[in-house]
Amino acid sequence: QKEVEQNSGPLSVPEGAIASLNCTYSDRGSQSFFWYRQYSGKSPELIMFIYSNGDKEDGRFTAQLNKASQYVSLLIRDSQPSDSATYLCAVNDNYGQNFVFGPGTRLSVLP
Amino acid sequence: EAGVAQSPRYKIIEKRQSVAFWCNPISGHATLYWYQQILGQGPKLLIQFQNNGVVDDSQLPKDRFSAERLKGVDSTLKIQPAKLEDSAVYLCASSKIVPNEQFFGPGTRLTVL
Numbered sequence: 001q002k003e004v005e006q007n008s009g010p011l012s013v014p015e016g017a018i019a020s021l022n023c024t025y026s027d028r029g030s031q032s033f034f035w036y037r038q039y040s041g042k043s044p045e046l047i048m049f050i051y052s053n054g055d056k057e058d059g060r061f062t063a064q065l066n067k068a069s070q071y072v073s074l075l076i077r078d079s080q081p082s083d084s085a086t087y088l089c090a091v092n093d094n095y096g097q098n099f100v101f102g103p104g105t106r107l108s109v110l111p
Numbered sequence: 112e113a114g115v116a117q118s119p120r121y122k123i124i125e126k127r128q129s130v131a132f133w134c135n136p137i138s139g140h141a142t143l144y145w146y147q148q149i150l151g152q153g154p155k156l157l158i159q160f161q162n163n164g165v166v167d168d169s170q171l172p173k174d175r176f177s178a179e180r181l182k183g184v185d186s187t188l189k190i191q192p193a194k195l196e197d198s199a200v201y202l203c204a205s206s207k208i209v210p211n212e213q214f215f216g217p218g219t220r221l222t223v224l
Contacts, residue, residue, distance in 0.1 A: 004153075032211065043202055043215040044154065088153050096211040097167050099144065101153035 002027040004102035019076040023089030030091040079109045115216030129191035136205030146202040
C-alpha cells in the first residue's frame, strides 16, 4: 500500500515567519509531487508541483524534493493569516497513475 | 475558462438508499478523477478515467460504487446501497494528460443517516 505521510499539526507560526511543511512517501517509483491548499469547507487548490530533485520557487512558496530520501517539503515565506489552511501533499507515478494524497498538515498563522 | 462543475452540492439520504453525483470537467481535460474525502483526512482516489477508459479503480468499493464516463466528457458516480460510512465529501477533479496537475470541483457533501 503506497503511503504519503504528513505531520497533522496544527503547525502554528507568527505572521511574517517561514512555515515549513514536510511530506514523506513510501513508493520509490513516485515521479510527480504536488502541494495543495485546502481551506475549511472548500476543495483543494493547487499551489505548485515539482518533478525534479532540488528547489522550485513560485512567489512566496518554495517546494523542495529529495527523491533519495523520499522527502518533499513546502516552505512559505512571509506567512500571512490568509495562509491558514490545511496543506495536502500528493504524489503519483511516472504514468500519471496511483495518485495518493497525504492526510494534510493544518497550518495556523497567528497575527 | 470554466472550472470543474459538480452537482448536487449537498445530499442527505438514509442508509440503503441510492445516490448519484455528476461531474463536468474542464474543457479539454482528458483525465477525470473521483475522490472520497472523509472529514479530517486527505482525499482518497476512487477512480481515474482517461477519456472514457478506466485507468485506476483499485480503491473503488465495486460492490456498491459504480462510475461511468460516457463520451469521454462528463461523469457520474453512483452509490447503491449507501452505508453510514459513506458520509463524506465526493470530489471530482480533472487534468490534461500532460501536465497532470489536477483541478478540483466544489465537491458534493453526502450525509447518510
